[in-house]
Amino acid sequence: EVQLAESGGGLIQPGGSLRLSCAASGFTVNSIYMSWVRQAPGKGLEWVSTIYSGGTTYYADSVEGRFTISRDSSKNMLFLQMNSLRAEDTAVYYCATLRSSGSSDFNSWGRGTLVTVSS
Amino acid sequence: DIQMTQSPSTLSASVGDRVTITCRASERISNWLAWYQQKPGKAPKVLIYKASSLESGVPSRFSGSGSGTEFTLTISSLQPDDFATYYCQQYKNSWTFGQGTKVEIK
DSSP states (O other): OOEEEEEOOEEEOTTOOEEEEEEEESSOTTSSOEEEEEEOTTSOEEEEEEEOTTSOEEEOTTTTTTEEEEEETTTTEEEEEEOSOOGGGOEEEEEEEESSSSSOOEEEEOOOEEEEEOO | OOOEEEEOSEEEEOTTOOEEEEEEESSOOTTOEEEEEEOTTSOOEEEEETTTEEOTTOOTTEEEEEETTEEEEEESSOOGGGOSEEEEEEOSSSOEEOOOEEEEEO
């Protein structure tokens, strides 16, 4: 059974950095595509970043150049390094798996971790 | 970027009602569309993928249809567990969600 568990969220000042982690079980993180999706308080879902099994990465325009997605197959974990944080980055961050390679929906999700950017 | 527009934003319905939610894409996306259900404080859960494929374990009262730019999610007989927010998502080019449709008790 696929399980995902995010951690690393918290309160951070504008301009600061934070690293989110997603512990995976039931599969290996370098075998499938994985993503981060966020949801600002009371708002809808926003795709943030995706890493392909081959290592290619993609980012939303809103985080390009500030966020970096990566993984560690030895720990079976996915990461999101977030730098130069802004108030508008405040959200619950979910990690998710893609059903298949290529064009795909997100078929498994973690419970999310809350990031609050505020002074 | 492909924009996704859902209607209505809020829908009031009763148990047993037939409910339909519409999603429009700003350009043709073939059938690269998914529907998610989200309850307060919980992660989204996929219901439908490839516009009309029912996710394993999802009740058959949920169905999806459409292709190109117009899509619908139908709940044939609304159950108490179905009161939630529903999102469509395109995945033809990157990934974009609709703004959500909240289904509330009438």
